[in-house]
Amino acid sequence: MFALVRNPRIFFRDHSKLREISAFWSEKRLEAEPRRSEVPMAGLATFNFKLSQLYPGSGEHMLNTCSNPDCSNFGQPMTERAERRELWRSKRPDLTPEQLKLFETNGPGAYKLAGSKGKHLRVSSSFQFEHNPHEWSDQRTIQCLGQTRDGAPCKSGFSILSPVHLEEEIDRLRNYNGVLDGPACGACGIRLLDKPDEFALNGTHERTKDRDGKPTKKKAAPKSIRVVHKPCKGKKGARFSVSLPHAGQKNTADNLRILAAILNSAGIIDIQRTLSIATGKSIGMSRIYDRIAWFEEVYLAYEREMLRRWKAKVEKSGELIEHRLSHDDMVLTVNWETAADRRNTQLNCAVTADARSGYVYRLDVDFDPRVAPLDVFNSTYLNEDGQPQNLSQEYPGSKVASAPKFSWQRPTGRFHESQFFGACVNEIRAFQIRAKRRMPKKTKDQQDERKEIIDRTNGMITKIREISEGWFGFPFNDTDERGSFKGVTTRDTYTKGAHFALLKEMLPYGSIVLTTEQEATLPPLLPHIFDQEIRENRFTWLAMSFNKKATKPERQRLVNGYRRARKKFRDQGLYDGRFSPDMDEQAITEAYIASGLSTALRGTSSPFQISNYKTKSFPSLWVKSPTEASGEISKVVGFPIVPRPFRQSLKRIPYDQEQLDVDLRAELSPLVYKATLQPVSSFMNSLRTRLSVADRADSGGARVGGSYIQGAIFKPKILVSILNIYRVHYNFFEERSYACPYAEIDDLIDPPVMIQRGMPIPGTDEFIDLPPKPKRMPAKKTPAMRHGMDAFTKKKDGSETPPDLYRVLYRPWLYMGTKLGARFERSRKTGKSKKVLSEKQA
Numbered sequence: 001m002f003a004l005v006r007n008p009r010i011f012f013r014d015h016s017k018l019r020e021i022s023a024f025w026s027e028k029r030l031e032a033e034p035r036r037s038e039v040p041m042a043g044l045a046t047f048n049f050k051l052s053q054l055y056p057g058s059g060e061h062m063l064n065t066c067s068n069p070d071c072s073n074f075g076q077p078m079t080e081r082a083e084r085r086e087l088w089r090s091k092r093p094d095l096t097p098e099q100l101k102l103f104e105t106n107g108p109g110a111y112k113l114a115g116s117k118g119k120h121l122r123v124s125s126s127f128q129f130e131h132n133p134h135e136w137s138d139q140r141t142i143q144c145l146g147q148t149r150d151g152a153p154c155k156s157g158f159s160i161l162s163p164v165h166l167e168e169e170i171d172r173l174r175n176y177n178g179v180l181d182g183p184a185c186g187a188c189g190i191r192l193l194d195k196p197d198e199f200a201l202n203g204t205h206e207r208t209k210d211r212d213g214k215p216t217k218k219k220a221a222p223k224s225i226r227v228v229h230k231p232c233k234g235k236k237g238a239r240f241s242v243s244l245p246h247a248g249q250k251n252t253a254d255n256l257r258i259l260a261a262i263l264n265s266a267g268i269i270d271i272q273r274t275l276s277i278a279t280g281k282s283i284g285m286s287r288i289y290d291r292i293a294w295f296e297e298v299y300l301a302y303e304r305e306m307l308r309r310w311k312a313k314v315e316k317s318g319e320l321i322e323h324r325l326s327h328d329d330m331v332l333t334v335n336w337e338t339a340a341d342r343r344n345t346q347l348n349c350a351v352t353a354d355a356r357s358g359y360v361y362r363l364d365v366d367f368d369p370r371v372a373p374l375d376v377f378n379s380t381y382l383n384e385d386g387q388p389q390n391l392s393q394e395y396p397g398s399k400v401a402s403a404p405k406f407s408w409q410r411p412t413g414r415f416h417e418s419q420f421f422g423a424c425v426n427e428i429r430a431f432q433i434r435a436k437r438r439m440p441k442k443t444k445d446q447q448d449e450r451k452e453i454i455d456r457t458n459g460m461i462t463k464i465r466e467i468s469e470g471w472f473g474f475p476f477n478d479t480d481e482r483g484s485f486k487g488v489t490t491r492d493t494y495t496k497g498a499h500f501a502l503l504k505e506m507l508p509y510g511s512i513v514l515t516t517e518q519e520a521t522l523p524p525l526l527p528h529i530f531d532q533e534i535r536e537n538r539f540t541w542l543a544m545s546f547n548k549k550a551t552k553p554e555r556q557r558l559v560n561g562y563r564r565a566r567k568k569f570r571d572q573g574l575y576d577g578r579f580s581p582d583m584d585e586q587a588i589t590e591a592y593i594a595s596g597l598s599t600a601l602r603g604t605s606s607p608f609q610i611s612n613y614k615t616k617s618f619p620s621l622w623v624k625s626p627t628e629a630s631g632e633i634s635k636v637v638g639f640p641i642v643p644r645p646f647r648q649s650l651k652r653i654p655y656d657q658e659q660l661d662v663d664l665r666a667e668l669s670p671l672v673y674k675a676t677l678q679p680v681s682s683f684m685n686s687l688r689t690r691l692s693v694a695d696r697a698d699s700g701g702a703r704v705g706g707s708y709i710q711g712a713i714f715k716p717k718i719l720v721s722i723l724n725i726y727r728v729h730y731n732f733f734e735e736r737s738y739a740c741p742y743a744e745i746d747d748l749i750d751p752p753v754m755i756q757r758g759m760p761i762p763g764t765d766e767f768i769d770l771p772p773k774p775k776r777m778p779a780k781k782t783p784a785m786r787h788g789m790d791a792f793t794k795k796k797d798g799s800e801t802p803p804d805l806y807r808v809l810y811r812p813w814l815y816m817g818t819k820l821g822a823r824f825e826r827s828r829k830t831g832k833s834k835k836v837l838s839e840k841q842a
């Protein structure tokens, strides 16, 4: 309700405009499409729904609303027709009956249920439908009945998603699958890091006396600190101990070696082998897993703290930032757990990075390692007595009294469900194989027991299949969709949505220019995640494609050709007087782009973009860019969302308009200039080179890899941890030069220095002095240093180096900013100053 009245003024403020729309509608209304939905197929019984019965709400991120920023329904959740009539009748008593009617039929919140696609058709034939199978569609589409700014019917369509599933996914990824959850009150579950003020320090665990009973030195580092949750004082679990994560490690000497192995390794077995050779001792697998978990926590906590400080610094400075972000996907293949199940599955990684610095903000994997499928199945779909539950949605008082739950209603709808159900069955099958092999079968009793176990577990399989196939209609396939027993792949729509929602949380206030490829999941998500930014004209979404398959020599040739052409263009401009010698390099490049832009088509006459981007919500013109600056050759750029008022004028241009006038070129060229995927490609390339688990999975080209590697057992959970460790290391600890896409033009990074030059006179030891020439010496830096985070150590000579890794690892990053953190820090600082003091005295 609140959202309905949130922003309707914008569109209907102007009475004359309203009249225009009314007139338009009185002519056009009759053209509405005939109803295609709800046609019974092949004689099976069906369910007939109204949208209001199915609509799951919109949630904080306005899912299930129109995603066209120029539609009266943009971000407006569905309302009932009668509700709209009442609202506008009381709100605007001056409306004529015709105008009121318009609000009623097409005002904010007007949607209808549209057709369903064949691929989502399901048949339920178990339980109450056993003798009367029902056909239904698991995915439904909503059609928008709103109007766009130019008075046309919007008609955008979108699939129903679950706001709850999106929130769950955001909660999962915010703390990286619980890695950054920190300790919580044992009585009520409130987390220390969520509400640090509710917790009080309650003593430390320190030895006050040594072995001989003499008092120990004061101010030694506390091993752990007792904390009490004040509101729960006196209850069981309200008082608990917090220790630094490395406190439990018996041996820390190998830590940096383990880290180096993780960052350069092919797999866990290799890490173990490398370490054993280096140390001469064999190192247990559990210690390696344990250290991987520890590195992940310390690294992610460190990064979160550095990001928090950076955000606070930028926001305090009042500087208005333009975030230039690039987003792309990477597919990684992992072996599943058992060698018996020689199969690997693809995990999708969503990566977003900053274009200027190369800083990689997030890498999110569509895999939830916290979940054990069989446990989730049992607790979700079976009650305490083992009877099915949670299968149907009730629609009291309607023709459809009860029907199988849809994906957005099912508690497991956040997961890739066919893999989820497959994993449940598969885990039992794997158990049966092991049981048959290991259980003794000599005596009659043993044989009976063995049979009893197999029968019982077969019964479990039957139950799972009855629910997944018989009820929800998931086609069961024995060869595919096996899934993991420890963790589940998630639906990438929700993972993507969460990725961007959390990205936004990390950024200081500013405007955003986001470049992506044409990913099908993005159009229904991005306009909602960046709703606020779009309304405030702070969001630009550029979609681009370029020739990824070009060979290196080919790329080099084109890049050189571009540099020559641009130089010629610049010289010509100087000669003509269009440019002045002190003109900004970026302005010259933009002018060059403007002069060379051309309309991009697929073939000779079709729109360039894929169907998900061929919507009325987005401008249809795509352009070819003449720049080949950073190896992104044959760059083609589309403009799904740009700020107003340019957005509206751009939407009026047809996709095949040949003549692009001067004004249009001038507006498009700065956007084309900014479009790049360079920072994500740089990161992915480095990841592929360094981690062979990523290399093997390279989806491009012939699939030479993709086979199960004996011995390289890889838990997806460990892969996710390694990716997190790798990313933070890449951001903070590895200096390298970064080819910024704006490198030749962006002097903000690595400004050129004047180099004194001399030319030797042959046969003498004399030199002729030549005038100094500016030379760009790309300093090797970490992305975090380029990004303006104070994550470096300043040396005496003024140079900057990455932070001391050893010191970073043993500080209480997770608790920074809390009383607890201060306590852990104080002890560290006292220790340090003492050391310095004793050195001075010596």
Ligand SMILES: [Zn+2]
Pocket (backbone or CB within 6 Å): 066, 067, 068, 071, 072, 073, 074, 144, 145, 146, 147, 154, 155, 156
């Ligand atoms: Zn719309």
Ligand SMILES: [Zn+2]
Pocket (backbone or CB within 6 Å): 185, 186, 187, 188, 189, 190, 229, 231, 232, 238
């Ligand atoms: Zn509590």
